Amino acid sequence: MEAVQANPLVTIIVPIYNVERYLDTCVESIVNQTYDHLEILLVDDGSPDDCGRICDEWATRDSRITALHKPNGGLSDARNYGIDRAHGEYIYCVDSDDWIQPNLVERALSVAQQTDSDMVVFEYNSASDDGSLVRLSDDAGKFPTKGRRTSEQALKLLWDDKVQNFAWSYLVRRRVYDAGIRFPKGYLMEDMGTAYLLYNQANAVYFLPEPLYNYRVRPNSILGVKSxxxxxxxxxxxxxxxxxxxxxxxxxxxxxxxxxxxxxxxxxxxxxxxxxxxxxxxxxxxxxxxxxxxxxxxxxxxxxxxxxxxxxxxxxxxxxxxxxxxxxxxxxxxxxxx
Structure with missing residues (x-):
């Protein structure tokens, strides 16, 4: 088991496109984390609305935040842009229309270090579009019991549909991405094309049955509108x-x-x-x-x-x-x- 670093830097990557209505709520939930040694990368993916300005304002208010602006390339490209510029020992991706629980980083990081697990996967809540209604997701009913699994055991859980592929449902040690894993560009369902590679590369995957993420169910989201x-x-x-x-x-x-x-x-x-x-x-x-x-x-x-x-x-x-x-x-x- 590797020596535990006392206060590792965690990089949080937020790909941003056309979400000005939700962005402040998302960023507030990140800057108010109980674990504060964070690098927060707000990746403005050529957003046509006011998101670029909002990102810049947040960067002036909190020294941990860096506002990155790039031409529109899609969700995978924005995540990869952040990963390539991340300095943290751990990396976590947040979708810009959602928000996270105050202890998400502290809880997931603590488990990762205590159990020497390269990945920590956790449950999530489903929320209404305006955030007024929040409940435990339907997926929580089949989520695995708490514990550390090998890559093979974790992949079996994934392929048995006990857990989903969502990039925001896991904290990952940076070295896993450093093996050459990036989100595939040019296709939707990029989370499906990435999670299994991370599971395979991780030394172990810890499943934490606690709802640490709040997923906003939006009728006009990528998953909400089939295409x-x-x-x-x-x-x-x-x-x-x-x-x-x-x-x-x-x-x-x-x-x-x-x-x-x-x-x-x-x-x-x-x-x-x-x-x-x-x-x-x-x-x-x-x-x-x-x-x-x-x-x-x-x-x-x-x-x-x-x-x-x-x-x-x-x-x-x-x-x-x-x-x-x-x-x-x-x-x-x-x-x-x-």
Missing amino acids: QAMCEGTVHFIQIIDVFAKQHYFPQLRVSELNWSIRYLSGAVIWAYESRKRFRPGEYRSFVSSTKKLIKQRIKELGVRNVTRTNLVKVSAIFLHCMPILDVVSQRRSGRML
Whole structure:
């Protein structure tokens, strides 16, 4: 076990774009952390609203804050921009329309150091758009029990859908990113394309069943408004992760990962139906057809007996053309607050 540094610097990266309504609340929650040895990087990703000015004002009020301004490159590019300029031993990403609990850094850092874990993953709350309603997220009901896991054990939990991929749900020791891991650019669902790499690279992952983050459920957010890009990003990363899992974690995690793959490929088909009018002309049917083929391939590889009941029900409904029903269920789940 490595020697524990008494007061390590923690870098908090906030990618910012078109969120002037929420930004002050976010930054206030960061500067008011009970752990104060922070480097706070506000990355203005070419925001067209007043966010750039707000960032500059915060930088004059708190010496720990640096306002960074760059041309718009998307969420992944903004996070990477911050990571490349971070000086902290630990790195944490916060979405600029959300806010964090006062003890998030102190609690996660303490656990990371006490258990010599490169990553600490924690629960989150769901909040209404105006922040007036806050409750424990639906995902909390399946969150793992408290404890330190190996990379393989952590990936099994991820692929068993016990935890999600959200970049704001974990504190990471900088050396994990220094292995060459960055958020992939050019696709939505970038968290899906990053979390598994961090889990794999970490010496250990500690799961902390405490809601330390407040996720604002916004109707016009990237996840709130399904799109062709979201569907294509999902399928893109699933295929990459399938190859990665086969190379590194089969046969031991074969059933978990392939069921995860089927689950999210099915989700992509449902999201595509929901956003079919936002697809480019003629591309909706092609996307659905090719994704169904991927689902069939994975079921064949896994064997029907090893497919989870939930996946069997969802896949059956898809191939029986029950999309309107699946669409209603999906929208109720994604938009539910209290």
